[in-house]
Amino acid sequence: MTNGITVFGECVWLSSGWMENVAIKIDPIGTITDIETNAKYESSLMARLPGPAIPGMPNLHSHAHQRAMSGLSEFRASGPGGEDSFWTWRDVMHRFAEVLTPEILEAVATQLYVEMVKAGYTAVGEFHYIHHGPNGVAYDDPSEMSMALIRAATWAGIGITLLPVLYENGGYAGKPANAGQRRFISTPDQLLDIINAVETIHKADPQVRVGFAPHSPRQVTPEGMKAVFDGVTAMSADAPIHIHVAEQEKDVTESVEFTGKRPVEWVLENFDVGTRWCLIHATHLIESEISALATSGAVAGLCPVTEANLGDGIFPLIPYLEQGGRIGIGSDSHNSVSIIEELRLLEYGQRLIKRRRNLAAPGPGGSTGVRLYADSLKGGAQACGRPIGEISKGKRADFVVLDSAHPNLIDRSKDNLIDSMIFSGNTPKFQEVWIGGKRQVANGRHVREQDTLDTYSNVIRGLDF
Numbered sequence: 001m002t003n004g005i006t007v008f009g010e011c012v013w014l015s016s017g018w019m020e021n022v023a024i025k026i027d028p029i030g031t032i033t034d035i036e037t038n039a040k041y042e043s044s045l046m047a048r049l050p051g052p053a054i055p056g057m058p059n060l061h062s063h064a065h066q067r068a069m070s071g072l073s074e075f076r077a078s079g080p081g082g083e084d085s086f087w088t089w090r091d092v093m094h095r096f097a098e099v100l101t102p103e104i105l106e107a108v109a110t111q112l113y114v115e116m117v118k119a120g121y122t123a124v125g126e127f128h129y130i131h132h133g134p135n136g137v138a139y140d141d142p143s144e145m146s147m148a149l150i151r152a153a154t155w156a157g158i159g160i161t162l163l164p165v166l167y168e169n170g171g172y173a174g175k176p177a178n179a180g181q182r183r184f185i186s187t188p189d190q191l192l193d194i195i196n197a198v199e200t201i202h203k204a205d206p207q208v209r210v211g212f213a214p215h216s217p218r219q220v221t222p223e224g225m226k227a228v229f230d231g232v233t234a235m236s237a238d239a240p241i242h243i244h245v246a247e248q249e250k251d252v253t254e255s256v257e258f259t260g261k262r263p264v265e266w267v268l269e270n271f272d273v274g275t276r277w278c279l280i281h282a283t284h285l286i287e288s289e290i291s292a293l294a295t296s297g298a299v300a301g302l303c304p305v306t307e308a309n310l311g312d313g314i315f316p317l318i319p320y321l322e323q324g325g326r327i328g329i330g331s332d333s334h335n336s337v338s339i340i341e342e343l344r345l346l347e348y349g350q351r352l353i354k355r356r357r358n359l360a361a362p363g364p365g366g367s368t369g370v371r372l373y374a375d376s377l378k379g380g381a382q383a384c385g386r387p388i389g390e391i392s393k394g395k396r397a398d399f400v401v402l403d404s405a406h407p408n409l410i411d412r413s414k415d416n417l418i419d420s421m422i423f424s425g426n427t428p429k430f431q432e433v434w435i436g437g438k439r440q441v442a443n444g445r446h447v448r449e450q451d452t453l454d455t456y457s458n459v460i461r462g463l464d465f
C-alpha cells in the first residue's frame with residue numbers, strides 16, 4: 001500500500017451529509033487526503049464498498065480487563081442483608097484484577113478489541129489502572145501493562161487513546177488501599193514515568209494517543225492530580241484528560257462530606273475544565289452542574305449499559321443537550337459491546353422517566369438516531385484526542401459499511417437507515433469495518449477473529465480467581 005488506496009461508496013455519510021458516488025482517497029498511513037463526490041467507479045483503481053458507509057464510532061471509556069469477568073457478578077450477595085450494589089461488584093473486580101499478568105491482559109484486551117471492531121467501534125479510550133505486579137510490586141518496565149494494551153489494539157486494528165490512571169489512595173482522607181487496590185496505586189512520578197515511556201515509543205504512531213486519567217475525586221489528591229496534569233501538558237499541550245465523577249450517589253455524599261463540594265462542582269472549581277476533558281458518567285448532577293458542565297466544552301462520557309448493570313442511575317440527557325452539552329459513549333465494563341445498545345438505552349432511559357418518545361431528537365422532524373450517533377461521534381473524537389469521528393479530508397479513514405440486505409435495513413436510506421440500525425432488532429448490521437484505511441472486518445468477520453478467540457479461550461480456561 002505504498003501509494004495508499006482509494007475506496008468508492010455509492011452512499012456515504014460525509015460531514016456535509018449523505019452523498020452519492022463518493023471516492024475516498026487514503027494515504028499510506030491511513031489518513032483521508034481527498035474526497036470526491038459524484039465520482040465514477042473505476043474497478044482497476046478503487047476498492048468498492050458493498051453498502052452504505054458511515055463514520056466509525058469512538059468507544060471513549062473502556063476497562064479492558066473487565067471483559068473477562070462480565071456475567072460473573074450477577075448472583076445476589078449472600079451474608080447479612082444480601083444487598084448487592086456497585087460496591088459488591090467492585091470487590092469481585094478487585095479480586096479478578098489480582099490474577100492478571102501482562103500476557104493475560106493482552107489476550108483479554110485483544111479479544112475485546114476484536115469484538116469492538118466487529119461492533120463498529122474504530123477507536124477506544126482505555127482508562128487503564130492496573131500498572132503494577134501482584135501485591136503492588138512495580139514491574140522493571142513500568143509501562144509493561146500499558147504496552148500489553150497497545151499491542152492488543154494494534155493486533156485488532158483499533159485506534160487507541162491510552163489513559164494511564166492516577167490512583168493514589170483507597171478513598172478520601174488518604175484512606176489506605178485494600179489488597180485488591182495495591183496494583184493500582186501510583187505516585188505522580190511513577191505515573192509520569194509510564195506516560196513518558198509510552199509517549200516516547202508511540203509519538204509518531206497515528207493509531208496511538210496518550211492522555212491522563214485521574215481515577216476519580218475519591219482516589220486522588222488535588223496536588224497529585226495537578227502534578228501529573230502539568231507533566232502531561234508539558235509533553236503534549238492538548239493531551240486528553242478523563243476522570244470518573246458522580247457515578248454513584250455515595251460518590252456525591254462522600255465528596256460533600258470530605259470536600260464540601262459535589263464531585264462535578266469540585267472538578268469544575270479546582271481545574272480549568274475545557275475541551276481536553278471528559279467527565280465519565282457524571283450521573284448525579286444538580287441543575288447548576290448540568291449547566292456548568294454543558295457550557296464547559298468538556299464531554300460527558302456516558303456508558304448507559306454499564307450504568308444500568310451497576311445500578312448507577314440515569315444521566316440527565318435532555319436538559320444537558322438543550323444547553324449544548326457534548327456527549328460520547330463507552331462500553332466501560334463490557335457487559336455489552338454494542339453501539340446500538342448503548343444509544344438505544346441512552347434514549348430509552350429518558351423515555352421511561354418522561355413517558356414520551358424521541359426525546360433526544362433535535363426538534364420537530366429531527367431523527368433521534370442521527371442526533372445520538374452524530375453527537376457521540378463528535379464527542380468521542382474530542383475525548384479521544386485523535387482526528388476521527390467523521391469521513392472528511394485530514395481525518396483517519398475509519399468507517400463502517402452497513403449491510404443493506406439485512407432484514408432490518410432493506411429499503412432504508414439516509415436518516416431512516418441510522419434510526420433502523422439503532423432502534424430495530426439486535427443482530428449486527430455491519431458488513432465491513434475499515435480503520436486507518438485498512439479493512440479489518442470483511443463479510444461481518446474480523447480478519448484475525450479465530451486466532452484471537454483461540455488464545456482467549458486458553459487464557460480464560462486457565463483463570464482462577
Ligand SMILES: [Zn+2]
Pocket residue numbers: 061063127244280332
Ligand atoms: Zn470506568
